[in-house]
Amino acid sequence: MRIFVTDLDHTLVNHKIEGKDEALEKLNLELSKRRNKGETKIVYSTGRSLTLYKQLAAEKELLNPDALITSVGTEIYFDSSYETPDPEWSDILKRGWNRDDVAEIINKNFAEEIVTGKLKFQPKSEQGLFKVSCFLKEETAERLLPKLNDLLENKNIKFKLIYSGSKDLDVLPENADKGSAVKYLQEKWNISADEKTVVCGDSGNDISLFSLGGERVRGIIVGNALPELREWYNNNKSDYIYYAKSSCAEGILEGLTHHLNLKLT
Ligand SMILES: [Mg+2]
Numbered sequence: 001m002r003i004f005v006t007d008l009d010h011t012l013v014n015h016k017i018e019g020k021d022e023a024l025e026k027l028n029l030e031l032s033k034r035r036n037k038g039e040t041k042i043v044y045s046t047g048r049s050l051t052l053y054k055q056l057a058a059e060k061e062l063l064n065p066d067a068l069i070t071s072v073g074t075e076i077y078f079d080s081s082y083e084t085p086d087p088e089w090s091d092i093l094k095r096g097w098n099r100d101d102v103a104e105i106i107n108k109n110f111a112e113e114i115v116t117g118k119l120k121f122q123p124k125s126e127q128g129l130f131k132v133s134c135f136l137k138e139e140t141a142e143r144l145l146p147k148l149n150d151l152l153e154n155k156n157i158k159f160k161l162i163y164s165g166s167k168d169l170d171v172l173p174e175n176a177d178k179g180s181a182v183k184y185l186q187e188k189w190n191i192s193a194d195e196k197t198v199v200c201g202d203s204g205n206d207i208s209l210f211s212l213g214g215e216r217v218r219g220i221i222v223g224n225a226l227p228e229l230r231e232w233y234n235n236n237k238s239d240y241i242y243y244a245k246s247s248c249a250e251g252i253l254e255g256l257t258h259h260l261n262l263k264l265t
Pocket residue numbers: 007008009010011201202203
C-alpha cells in the first residue's frame with residue numbers, strides 16, 4: 001500500500017485549461033484503478049479552506065480522496081460528508097494553541113494598522129479553529145511581523161507565522177503544516193515507510209511535504225513550480241525528488257512513471 005499526496009491548485013489542477021483536462025482524467029483513472037486494487041490511498045492537501053475546496057471540486061474533475069487536508073494542514077477530513085475535521089488531529093494541534101488569544105493580540109496591538117487597512121482579517125470562511133488569517137500590506141509586514149512574533153511568544157503561544165505572496169498572513173499552531181498532517185496519516189494508516197509515500201507540489205507551502213520525515217519520500221515537483229520551490233529544490237536535490245518537465249497533472253504522470261515505473265498507454 002502506498003500514499004499518494006497531491007496539492008491541488010497549479011499542481012493537480014491546471015487553471016490554464018478550460019474544459020476537458022486530459023492529463024487530469026488520465027491520472028484520475030490510473031489512481032482510481034490502483035485504489036480499487038488496494039494499492040494506494042489518495043490524499044489531497046491544499047491551502048484552501050473547506051469552503052474553497054468545495055468550490056474547486058464543483059468546477060474540476062476531482063476524485064473523492066481518502067483524506068482531505070485543508071487550510072495548510074490545520075484540518076483533516078476522512079469522510080466525504082466533510083462535516084467534522086478529524087478530532088484526533090485537532091487534539092494534536094490544540095497543544096499550546098489558543099485562537100482567541102491570537103486574535104485578541106492582533107486586535108489590541110495593531111488597531112491603527114487595522115483602521116488604516118494595512119492589516120485586515122480575511123473573510124470568515126478563511127478563519128479556522130487553528131488558523132487566524134489576515135491580509136497584510138508588504139510595506140507594513142517588515143515592521144509588524146517581528147512585533148507580532150514577540151507578542152505571541154510572550155503569551156507562551158506555540159505558533160508559526162507564515163507570510164506568503166506578499167499579502168497573506170497566517171498564524172497557525174506550531175506543528176500545523178501539510179508535511180506534519182501527512183506524517184499523521186502515515187501513522188494512522190500504518191504505512192510509515194517514507195518510500196511508500198509520493199508527494200506532489202508546486203509552491204512554498206508544499207516544501208513541508210518534500211521534507212517530511214526522512215529524505216526518502218518520493219517527491220514530484222511539477223514543471224510549472226514557483227521560483228520559491230525551484231530554489232528549495234536546487235539546494236536540496238535528491239535522487240528521490242523528481243522535477244517534471246511537464247506542468248500539473250501531466251507532470252505528475254511523468255513523475256509517477258519515473259518513481260513507480262508506471263506503464264503509460
Ligand atoms: Mg499549489
